[in-house]
Amino acid sequence: MIKGFIMKKRILLIFIIIIIIYFFCNDNKQTIKIGFISSLSGKYSSIGHNILNGFKLGFDEIDNKIGDKYIQIVVKDDYQDENQTKKIVDDFLSSNIKIIIGNSTSAMTKITLNKLKNKEDTLLISVNSSSENFSKKDDNFIRLQAAINSKMYDPLSKYLINNHNKKMQIIYDSSNNLYSQNVIKSLKESFENKFNGKIVSLFKLENNYNNILKKLDTSSSIFIIANSIDTAKLIQIFKLKRIKQIIASSGWAKDYQFIEEGGKAVEGVLFSTGYDNMSKEKQYLKFKNRYIKVFNEKPSSASIQAYETAKILKEALRYSTNAKDIKKYILTKKIFKGLQGEIEFDRYGDIKRNYILVEVNNQEFKLKR
Incomplete structure (x- = not known):
């Protein structure tokens, strides 16, 4: 009987150890899913791919990992289509994706925002949408593109x-x-x-x-x-x-x-x-050289803003993985170091930029003198 009792205790102990190991490993392999929605085909695809490249590059630099959590970027093409955009947002929500990067045009961003109107636990971050219609609203939306003014x-x-x-x-x-x-x-x-x-x-x-x-x-x-x-x-x-x-x-x-x-x-x-493609800023040149090496092309303004978006989001994710807390962190800190100067958010999640005049000169965007 004693032998049987000892054997049962050993089996129970092994079972407990297996459970502990399972939950420890499962916790260590926790994945943070980030939804990415943009126009990646058709005549709007150029800017969509520029945004995707810049954003992914930012997370590739940290091997898509924040602490012991892995980052999974779920990429979807909205085809610049209202119904497709609605379907993708529904899919993101059903997959419990609470952080969404999108869209590449103001028209599609409006559709996504409408779908997220009562989803306070979900955050939409836009790299490129600039319509002033999104400004000065206390909602679940922030952006790296200044509102048109x-x-x-x-x-x-x-x-x-x-x-x-x-x-x-x-x-x-x-x-x-x-x-x-x-x-x-x-x-x-x-x-x-x-x-x-x-x-x-x-x-x-x-x-x-x-x-x-x-x-x-x-x-x-x-x-x-x-x-x-x-x-x-x-x-x-x-x-x-x-x-x-x-x-x-x-x-x-x-x-x-x-x-x-x-x-x-x-x-x-x-x-x-708002961007000087010929800037000599150290951080910008480092980014530009790496972008060219990875994608075999020069970064556009949208690529730069997408990389800055990833940079800010990475910092916020180290603070919290909760969408509401991420927004709170970004708006509380307010000022972040960009590739060409500081990026400052107001209380609504909008930013301001300074503007310069450039011209196409010898196949490059150069300051107009």
Whole structure:
């Protein structure tokens, strides 16, 4: 009997040890899932992949691990489609994913935010959505892209007026209308109200190119609000038609695919931007060199912001893995070191940036002197 009792105790002890080891190993292998939703196919894919590359690079640097927890980035393509976006958000929520990075356009970000309206335990962090419609709201949303505002376009407006270009015509993509209309509004405030210029006409990019060409004012500068590929193609058509006006574009088109697609035709195109691609900042150069080594291409502004997003999120995850606590940590700390200066959040999770004027010069984005 004693032997049997001792054997039972040993078996019970072994069983307890196995349970302890199981739970210890399971705890050590805890995974933090981060949802990533962006336009990764179609004409909006360039900026989507730039964001994905920059964000993943930030976590690759720490081998996708925070302490004893592993990071799993669940990547989904929204196809720039409302129903697809809704489905992905539902899938994230059913998979208990509480931290979501997305979307790459303001139009799709609006859809995601609406789906998360009553989900206080879920945090949406946008790398690139800039619509002012998201500003000054105490919700479960923060972003690394400054809201569109008139100061953003002051460097461009000042340059145009100083160079006797007092009239502007705007061509815009209405499929991302939330963004486009915010840009138009801010351009009016800057170019017209502050610098006494005049916006003489608005054209939807979806219109026939020939109709646009017929109605263009040859004495007015041209501002294009569209993705990099559409903007580059349109400018190529302008150059073939020997249109010589000053051409500027919104930050939506400012990536290296724009230069690759446009070639010589896009030389001299102007951008008012928050990033200097030729910056000599030590941390920026370190990031830039690693990005080129990994992806065999130069980082765009969206890639830079995505990397900064990952950098801030990594720091917050060391404090807590709870979405509400992450937001609280970021907004309480307020100021973070970016790749080109400080990033400061206000109490709503919005940020401000300083802006410079750059032009395409010898296949590079260079400061306009």
